[in-house]
Amino acid sequence: MSEPHGLYEVFLRVAREGSFTAAARALGYTQSAVSRQIQTLEEEWGASLFDRLPRGVRLTEAGRVLLPHAEGMRGRLRAARAELDALRSLGGGMLRIGAFAAADVSLVPRAMAAFGERHPGVTVVHTEGPTAKHVALLAEGGLDLAVLSTPDGVPLHGPDLHHLLDEPMYVALPRAHRFAGRARLRLAELADEEWIEGAVPPDRTLLAPALTDGFRPRVAFRVNDWTAKQGFVAAGLGITVLPALAAGAVRADVALVRIDPADLPCRKVYAGTPRGLGHSPAVSAFLALLRTTAAA
Template sequence: MPKAHQSDREPELSTVWLRAFLEVARHGSFTVAARGLGWTQSAVSRQVAALEAALGGGPLFDRLPRGVRLTEAGRVLVPYAETVTEALHGAGRELAALREVAGGRLRFGAFPTADAALVPHALAAFRARHPRVRLSREEGLTPRLLERLAAGHLDLAVVSTTPGAPLESYDLHHLLDESLYVAVPASHPLARSGPVRLGRLADADWISGSPRPEGTLLDAAVRQGFRPRVAHVVGEWTAKQGYVAAGLGVALVPALAAESVRPDVVLLPVLDEGAPARAVYAATARGRTPAPAAEAFVAALREAAGKIPAQ
């Protein structure tokens, strides 16, 4: 391929040259332009001369006895120079807004029980501090949220230590360690007994979101030496409470959902040694620089996590 001649190449223009050129064009004077820029007159002259050389050597200004006047080439260049400098100023404003969390966007997801108290409290605080950030939210289980995060569809995901979830592949920001409760109907014999060990409920019917305990909160019972008998598979937490209140079984409840318990259901803290708990994290994609809005939201999540009642 033949080597391009100098005249065939697009000139590489410095924004400093364009700035000096526009200031001289605006004032019709190198002296006044230099004063406005805080430069010396010779510095302004050098920048304009460099711009003229890059564009082929033709003059952009006619020198007059007092001041200067744009040549035809200079008049052609003005709107292009204005477009370039305004675009750069606009980019600078947007980048400053991102740094100050005064603009931009935040796409986040959370698993369902995090939406009971943790996420709403954090979201309210974040909106009060950063009202101009555009927010979008998704709800899903931890494995699905991590897939969305890895694919670049989310900036941040509130996730838990769900068995099988590849948390080690992400940057994790610890929010809290959840204790678990057993939900029993108010008429249950253990309702007034206080904290219990899971083994005392080994013969109970259980209500769970899955027929198998593996990969659910009930996996904790398996680790404690018994396999819970899942009598009813119910996915939504409000519906689970209804089944418990009706005396159809008992259920494990994470601390994040404890605030929304209905009055005819009693929550008993679990006492088993090495009490079953799960960790909750704000996850971001490893190797991807988080946006300032994501960092600010993590801070709001940590504040909200500090208000979650301990067992």
């Protein structure tokens, strides 16, 4: 017998063959095993499904009522089996991922493009937003994987974490700024500068690690969008912190200088997955591509 057959598969085969013996032969069962399974099904439904004849069997009225439902059930089970096979082979299914803004500049799109080329049958659904949002979605079952970030030394609780990279911090300056040609800067050298910051509390900005050492930026303008911040910087209205993952989208009239990690340590970037759950083939494949892309 190549594979087990359900009660309804046995029922359909007996109905088709008109004989327990012929059905048993087709299914690879013994005649007594087929008879027992039909008896189990009849007990479940509380009705006789076959009239036992001197030569073979035929459907009773109850059996004729059950027949189309059994056929429909078989079709649905076959479809389910095909979908599960597609999930295992990455020929179908869905992958739900999330990422914070800087990761969506290059890291995540490159991994998504590579995944799409290799596994075009898998539908990828992307969600954007801050790390806290994605941690909650992972816990609720709303995401399969998310790219998360946290300042060095600040733990992320909840998901299983897979380290991708340590992300340096840069300061974005106008091209004509006196520090534009420097390789590295200390925040103390920028104490008199005016800053472009988002409309969030200071402890939720990229400058948060420096606040514990007493650094306080002189905020000139509140701007949330990364592209708009660069416009303000290029116009000479102030400077801003920019993470390395967003460096690939910096405009030509803005200069980037690394901030000394003694002032702003590298940010930890992880792929997060729901805690304690095994990885689907799609999650494993996408995680591998994220690691390859991050290493590059």
